[in-house]
Amino acid sequence: MPCFKDKFFCSLLVLLLFFKAGALVCLYFCNPLGEQALIFPDSLSYIYPAQTWLAYGQFWEAVSANPLLLRTPGYPVFLGIISLLTGNLTWAVAAVQNILSVLLLIPVYLTARELAGQTAARISTVLAGISVLYFSLSFAVLSEIPCTFLLAWFMYFAVRFLHTTRTRPLIAAAVCLAVAVYVRPAAYYFTLVTALLFFVLQTSSWKKILLGFTAPLLLLVGAWHVRNFATTGYAGFSTVNAYNFYFWNEDFVARQNGFSVPQAHEWLQERLPQNFAAMTAGEQVKIYRFLGALLLKAGWKYKLVHAPQWAAKTLLGVNFVHTSRLLLGAPTDETQLAFDTLNQTKSVHVSYLKSWPAKLIFGLSFLQVLLVVILGTTGLAALYKSRQKAAVFLMVYCLYFWTIGSVFFGAYARFRAPFEFVLCIGAAIAILRLGKRLQAKRQRIN
Numbered sequence: 001m002p003c004f005k006d007k008f009f010c011s012l013l014v015l016l017l018f019f020k021a022g023a024l025v026c027l028y029f030c031n032p033l034g035e036q037a038l039i040f041p042d043s044l045s046y047i048y049p050a051q052t053w054l055a056y057g058q059f060w061e062a063v064s065a066n067p068l069l070l071r072t073p074g075y076p077v078f079l080g081i082i083s084l085l086t087g088n089l090t091w092a093v094a095a096v097q098n099i100l101s102v103l104l105l106i107p108v109y110l111t112a113r114e115l116a117g118q119t120a121a122r123i124s125t126v127l128a129g130i131s132v133l134y135f136s137l138s139f140a141v142l143s144e145i146p147c148t149f150l151l152a153w154f155m156y157f158a159v160r161f162l163h164t165t166r167t168r169p170l171i172a173a174a175v176c177l178a179v180a181v182y183v184r185p186a187a188y189y190f191t192l193v194t195a196l197l198f199f200v201l202q203t204s205s206w207k208k209i210l211l212g213f214t215a216p217l218l219l220l221v222g223a224w225h226v227r228n229f230a231t232t233g234y235a236g237f238s239t240v241n242a243y244n245f246y247f248w249n250e251d252f253v254a255r256q257n258g259f260s261v262p263q264a265h266e267w268l269q270e271r272l273p274q275n276f277a278a279m280t281a282g283e284q285v286k287i288y289r290f291l292g293a294l295l296l297k298a299g300w301k302y303k304l305v306h307a308p309q310w311a312a313k314t315l316l317g318v319n320f321v322h323t324s325r326l327l328l329g330a331p332t333d334e335t336q337l338a339f340d341t342l343n344q345t346k347s348v349h350v351s352y353l354k355s356w357p358a359k360l361i362f363g364l365s366f367l368q369v370l371l372v373v374i375l376g377t378t379g380l381a382a383l384y385k386s387r388q389k390a391a392v393f394l395m396v397y398c399l400y401f402w403t404i405g406s407v408f409f410g411a412y413a414r415f416r417a418p419f420e421f422v423l424c425i426g427a428a429i430a431i432l433r434l435g436k437r438l439q440a441k442r443q444r445i446n
Contacts, residue, residue, distance in 0.1 A: 163389075251302075
């Protein structure tokens with residue numbers, strides 16, 4: 001049965017659309033921050049390439065005429081199209097992303113129904129629909145919501161292939177994953193992981209996987225490699241990994257030298273060669289990796305000790321600094337606002353929890369996240385008994401994005417976005433199984 005014939009699901013979509021529209025109107029007219037509640041330090045690095053693409057037909061790095069290498073073109077294209085159609089790069093983006101956050105429930109519903117039936121599908125869409133994280137990120141000029149939307153469709157097609165071994169869902173999975181990589185390069189290495197998983201889990205379909213998944217993916221993703229090499233001589237997909245490998249040592253440098261983290265960033269910037277900006281992209285990447293390796297060698301014990309804290313922040317964070325901006329207006333500490341919102345270096349920003357409304361919002365948000373995580377992991381473990389291949393695939397998917405989102409001091413809830421919808425599916429399965437157990441227990445008692 002098509003999902004649009006499920007009256008419960010359609011009613012949920014309509015309800016959420018009205019709720020999102022009301023929230024957008026309230027934010028526009030009532031929030032004292034205005035559009036600043038939607039803007040982050042990273043936003044410019046997406047907006048500027050979108051503007052240069054519209055004006056000159058080329059993607060440039062933020063505030064320069066250098067070819068785009070740090071970011072990838074997926075989200076700038078998304079912003080550019082919205083700007084072209086509406087003439088706006090803040091409120092219109094928020095409106096479109098809120099629509100996407102609702103449409104995200106369609107692949108969530110289809111995946112959950114494929115794995116555990118209609119009731120689990122309905123529960124999973126309710127859980128994803130009330131996600132505080134997806135609500136807050138819908139109002140951010142950041143790439144998480146479009147990327148998560150694409151990854152949710154990728155997950156549905158991947159699960160379909162593992163169940164049916166048909167070619168169409170395999171090709172669709174390749175296309176969705178490739179586009180997601182263009183939106184957020186964090187998904188780049190999962191292309192290899194997916195191919196390996198498909199080969200291991202569907203050993204009899206290796207030719208189909210090679211032609212229907214690996215080849216299309218290589219062609220689609222490889223096109224940006226070719227573009228980068230042709231324009232800059234750098235054959236990589238993005239320089240962001242090398243950049244982060246170096247600058248993600250800010251906390252260690254700050255601790256060793258008694259700096260603040262922003263001061264450590266400046267120190268790392270000054271440590272680069274004086275002619276660094278004039279070097280080729282390939283030379284810059286080599287320097288980032290060389291200096292980053294020296295810092296990693298010196299600070300690996302520090303990172304190892306703090307890794308559990310960072311992993312917990314990604315898995316259990318509630319994105320409260322941004323949520324409080326949306327629901328309560330300007331926070332108390334304006335000087336650290338931008339840094340705290342994007343790089344939440346503390347586990348809990350207590351300076352934003354002084355009022356009772358803030359404490360209530362934080363408490364309810366944390367309860368929602370905690371329940372989804374506990375039930376989600378329980379449900380995925382239970383799924384292994386009935387759908388082993390799909391369960392393995394979903395678990396590896398979650399572990400991949402959890403790991404890459406937890407390897408540095410700025411880890412927080414934003415990096416859970418790619419896999420929270422999977423936890424919602426797992427939570428629905430756990431709730432359904434718990435309900436069946438309670439029903440069976442009542443029948444035995446009666």
